[in-house]
Structures are given as C-alpha cells and as structure tokens.
Amino acid sequence: MKLYIEKAIFVLMTLANYINDLLYRYDCVIVPNFGGFVTNTIGARVNTTTHTFYPPKKQLTFNAYLQHNDGLLANYIASDKNISFEEATTFIASEVEEWNKNLKTTSVEVASVGSLALNEAGQVVFEPNLTSNFLTASFGLAEVKTTSVERVKEVTIKSLPTTKENRKTIPLYLKRTAAAAVFVGIAYVGWNGVQKQQQQVLANQEKAVEKKIQSATFVIENPLPTINLNVSKEAKNFHIIAGAFQDVHNAENKLTELEDKGYDASIVGKNRLGLTQVAFASYATKDEARKALEIIKESVSEDAWLLVK
Incomplete structure (x- = not known):
C-alpha cells in the first residue's frame, strides 16, 4: 500500500x-x-x-x-x-x-x-x-527594500521689533536663528545626498541585472524539448470515422461532442449515400491511424472504422 x-x-x-x-x-x-x-x-x-x-x-x-x-x-x-x-x-x-x-x-x-x-x-x-x-x-531580479527618508520641515524666521527691552536678547536670538538655519541647510544637503546615493545604488543594480540577463543560461530541472507547433500541414488521408449522418445538424452536434472530449475531430465530407461523415481524428500515415483506431475501439466505440480518402 x-x-x-x-x-x-x-x-x-x-x-x-x-x-x-x-x-x-x-x-x-x-x-x-x-x-x-x-x-x-x-x-x-x-x-x-x-x-x-x-x-x-x-x-x-x-x-x-x-x-x-x-x-x-x-x-x-x-x-x-x-x-x-x-x-x-x-x-x-x-x-x-x-x-x-x-x-x-x-x-x-x-x-x-x-x-x-x-x-x-x-x-x-x-x-x-x-x-x-x-x-x-x-531572471536574477529580486525584491529590493530601502530605508525611509524623512523630509525636514521648513523653518520660518520672523523678525522681532527692535526695542529697548529686547535689544539685549537680539544677539542671542540671532545666534539661535543662525544655528537653526545651518542645521536646516545641513539636513537638506544630507537628504539630497541620501536620495542621490539611493538612485545611484538602484542604477548600479539595474546595470548589474542587465549584464546577468544578457549572459544568463536558464536551466530548468526538466529540460524543455523543442516543440514546433507551427509546422507545415501534412496531408491527412486516414480518417477514423465516428459516424455518418443524413442531417448535417446532427453531424455538427457530433463534431462538437468529440471536440469537447479532447479529440481533433473534423467533418470529412459526404459518402456515396450522401451521408455526412464525422471523424474522431485524421492521420498522415496508416500505422498511426491503425494504432489510434485500436485504442478507440477498445475504450470508446466498437463501431469506429478507418476511412482512406
């Protein structure tokens, strides 16, 4: 078990x-x-x-x-x-x-x-x-996480009226104002520097990734064999017939039924009696058609037969 x-x-x-x-x-x-x-x-x-x-x-x-x-x-x-x-x-x-x-x-x-x-x-x-x-x-690109950058609020400096009472305080106020202005300037320059540095890092990463993509060889665990679905159409003259119908509408219904079941079904024209023939599938060689016919007879319909046209 x-x-x-x-x-x-x-x-x-x-x-x-x-x-x-x-x-x-x-x-x-x-x-x-x-x-x-x-x-x-x-x-x-x-x-x-x-x-x-x-x-x-x-x-x-x-x-x-x-x-x-x-x-x-x-x-x-x-x-x-x-x-x-x-x-x-x-x-x-x-x-x-x-x-x-x-x-x-x-x-x-x-x-x-x-x-x-x-x-x-x-x-x-x-x-x-x-x-x-x-x-x-x-390929080669990964998630990139950066640190946040906080903007420094602008400081508005208001002028004080010159009076006898505040003359002595003006020099100290001016000193503090100047220091604040210098701090704001340094913070602004620092923020610009961080922003430019981040942009430069991202640019370098993009260039490195482009080089990796250009030179990368993709390896898949199960190698994909070359599949060319747009090949030149072969003549398929061997048809496994599912039924023949006098009413064309019934033939179209049978065609839809087979297609829904996954068959590459088709209408292969009318026979000598004027009945519309519907095929499970059509093949280019007789060997392929016989093998498919055996499977269909065993698992789907014993009445299926091979038409060479």
Whole structure:
C-alpha cells in the first residue's frame, strides 16, 4: 500500500512539473477536462508602506472553464516521454482523475506553480506560489527594500521689533536663528545626498541585472524539448470515422461532442449515400491511424472504422 501511494505521488508531480515547465514559455497551459493555468504579465511595482520594490512577473490565475484540449500539454508530454499523442492524452486523463480524487480530502500541490483545493461549494480554488516568477525576462531580479527618508520641515524666521527691552536678547536670538538655519541647510544637503546615493545604488543594480540577463543560461530541472507547433500541414488521408449522418445538424452536434472530449475531430465530407461523415481524428500515415483506431475501439466505440480518402 505504501509503495502504491509513493508511486502515485511521483506520477502526480511529473504532470505538475510538465505544467511548471510550460508556464515559462507560454501564457496559458490547459489541462484537458480540468482547467487552465493562465498568466498575466504585470510591471514592476513599489510598496510605499514597506518601501519595497518588486520586479515584473507573471501573475498566475486558474480558470476551471478552460478544459478543451488544445494539444500543447499532450504534445509536450508525448515528445518528452517518446509516446504517441493518444497515449499522452490518456496519461493526462489518468492524472486528472487522480487529482479529482485527492481534492475530495486534501489539497494538490502543482510543483512550484501553487496549490489547488475545493471550497465549500465544491469549486476548485487556486492559491498561487508568490515566490515563483515565470517571467524569464526578470531572471536574477529580486525584491529590493530601502530605508525611509524623512523630509525636514521648513523653518520660518520672523523678525522681532527692535526695542529697548529686547535689544539685549537680539544677539542671542540671532545666534539661535543662525544655528537653526545651518542645521536646516545641513539636513537638506544630507537628504539630497541620501536620495542621490539611493538612485545611484538602484542604477548600479539595474546595470548589474542587465549584464546577468544578457549572459544568463536558464536551466530548468526538466529540460524543455523543442516543440514546433507551427509546422507545415501534412496531408491527412486516414480518417477514423465516428459516424455518418443524413442531417448535417446532427453531424455538427457530433463534431462538437468529440471536440469537447479532447479529440481533433473534423467533418470529412459526404459518402456515396450522401451521408455526412464525422471523424474522431485524421492521420498522415496508416500505422498511426491503425494504432489510434485500436485504442478507440477498445475504450470508446466498437463501431469506429478507418476511412482512406
């Protein structure tokens, strides 16, 4: 039993690490049939209360309505594990099932992305990890805290009328007034000096960070293999047919149903009987199509068949 639990945690963290890695490159990573992790870049900011400067970063949110399989996560997993797209999709579905099971009793940690939990209404609540910064442009930048500088209030000196009674006190008053003026001048010069010194320190830090960014090599625990999603379109002549419909509206409903389930479905035209054919997916080679057909027949529909067109 202990071995099974340890194995489940390892697999869970593997999926979490895949999501963690992709967030460095993409603004949105969708986990099919679960939800999407969305980033929003925010600029540098300053907390005037704590006198702390924060670098730009990617602000993380979770959207439970983003469940359509866009292929990004599955393609990445398939490339990294050297498996087919369908096997990667099955792997994700298995882990999502495990996540949902764990969420009923505890929270789920998603690597350094954050944690997931259920609220009283049974909705998934995401708590981002505030120490993580997925904005690669901010690599090496850290929070900077400075000491506060108090402004010295201006001193207004009023002239005293010269009388017999206060003639003797004027020299002492003038001495005190002169001393106060000197003190104000020193304080003002000192404040200007501190301000210029802080500006110089910040400027030096920015220059040092720029040099680090220019020469830095980003090392991710799980190296990202090169993924080129914008490839030239291959001719996909092998189609796994899910059904043929006389009513075009019914065919479109079937297409939407398959897409919601994560399939790269499409309408492949009409057959000789004039029925509109809907495919689970289409492939460029017969071997790929046969492998996918076997999986679909075993787990989805025994009536699925292969069309070569």
